[in-house]
Amino acid sequence: MTLPTATAGVQALDIEKVRADFPALHQESHGHPLVYLDNAATTQKPRAVIDAVRTFYERDCSNVHRGVHLLSQRATVAFEQSRTAIKNHIGANDSREIVFTRSTTEGINLVAASFVRPRLEAGDEILISTMEHHSNIVPWQLLCEEKGAELKVIPINDKGEIILEEYEKLLSARTRIVGVVHVSNALGTINPVRQMIELAHSRGVPILLDGAQALPHLQVDVQELDCDFFVCSAHKAYGPTGIGALYGKREHLLEMVPYQGGGDMILSVSFDGTTYNEPPHRFEAGTPNIEGAIGFAEALRYLDEIGLESVAAHEADLLATATEAVTEVPGVRLVGSARDKASVLSFVIDGIHPHDIGTILDSEGIAVRAGHHCAQPVMARYGVSATVRASFGLYNTHQEIAALVAGLKQVKEVFA
């Protein structure tokens, strides 16, 4: 699950060919060529994904699971094939283990509401880590408040790595679920999830992985990992916004109560009572984001075609180069320097606020994120309110890193 340190045997990316696949990259921003380094927020979309979404609207647009007519049948087949594509990509056993959601956030809320809520009692515990995104904090906080349960937090070390001994100690007889981020959006840390899953299971505790940032960087295999739940979204992995997926072990999904009520999640309805549909449809009330699902599958197909090993090798190379170049700028301090890291570079510069850095970089056509990255507790852990984050995707280049460094030098000049 880690980024390869050696690139031997891995097909190198043809970066020009890859960049040609992404229409949005070829534009100017404030009179400069766009340098898009905000991939952890969302990625640009390849032509194949845009075409897949367009084709749905131009040819197959219809509702799913209910029409007898040809277009509805085509839409249903395309939608369900997308589910299978996601199942295959993340190594699930059964397509019925894949639930379409709006987002990673919705996936976590769904597990909180339908799996954890019915089994949570006062005094029980939910265990998360310091480096969670707000989406893997707040749903649990709400639930704990409702039930009188307690939210426990796994500490991290100064490098931004989970302290496994502390994690082990925090796993108690009252722990009902562990929710942990696979790859941190704020720090880039790739967590030792395999070990964490084993430790949780050795105490009979189920575990949810927030895979939002893992999907574009790592080859995920949910069966090999043996996680109970894996949540992700398409838009971080070159797919459309507004669509995500929840993987849940079939045995869990079968015993879970519905999330929302409505059409498609029922088998029959009368005023005396309703029979719920089987998973995954039980959790998919209402007309789904059909074109999103189709675009999602196309994005994964695109990633598979390039090869995640090649992507990982390219991104590891970019990260190493950028880390060296950026830390050479005087006053730069990295936030997050885990040994095992995805291509996310979070940093601060002494005496200059990240928002000012973001504005000046933007004036040079460089798009980065400046802020707390929806992870305020981990910002607090480092004693900062915000950082600048440059996050790299499969289409970024060494020239773009040079542009970033030149931009940072301009920042220093303005604030000299």
Added chain:
Amino acid sequence: MSDMRDLYQEVILDHNKKPRNCYAMDCATRTADGHNPLCGDIVKVYLRIEAGIIKEISFQGHGCAICTASTSLMTESVKGKSVAKAKELFEVFHEMLTGVAEEQGVELGKLQVFEGVREYPVRVKCATLAWHTLNAAMDGDDESVTTE
């Protein structure tokens, strides 16, 4: 790059580096807290108002250069003025930043250095956080102010 000099003028950089009236006031008659949730900027404004006149004003907090300099310059420009005059100044300042027709014969003085911010819509909140907070303090509104 020249655009950046228009935004980050010398006066702004100077007030960012050495903010004026930056202290907690023991004898404040009014205080208010302001918060920009988007970027985490936080400012607390302290006022000592006597007979409708802002006798003393100070602030504490942390934020970007635009926010810090705007707060610092605001304290200088409203000190000694009446509450009514300070509110008028805020109105004119706000209009300068949001592009609505300006005049009314109110001189912005040094506050004019923030004119460049109007070209950066996402940064307008940085420049106005302190003023919204001041407004809340003058109104005796204890609720925390946010720019969202």
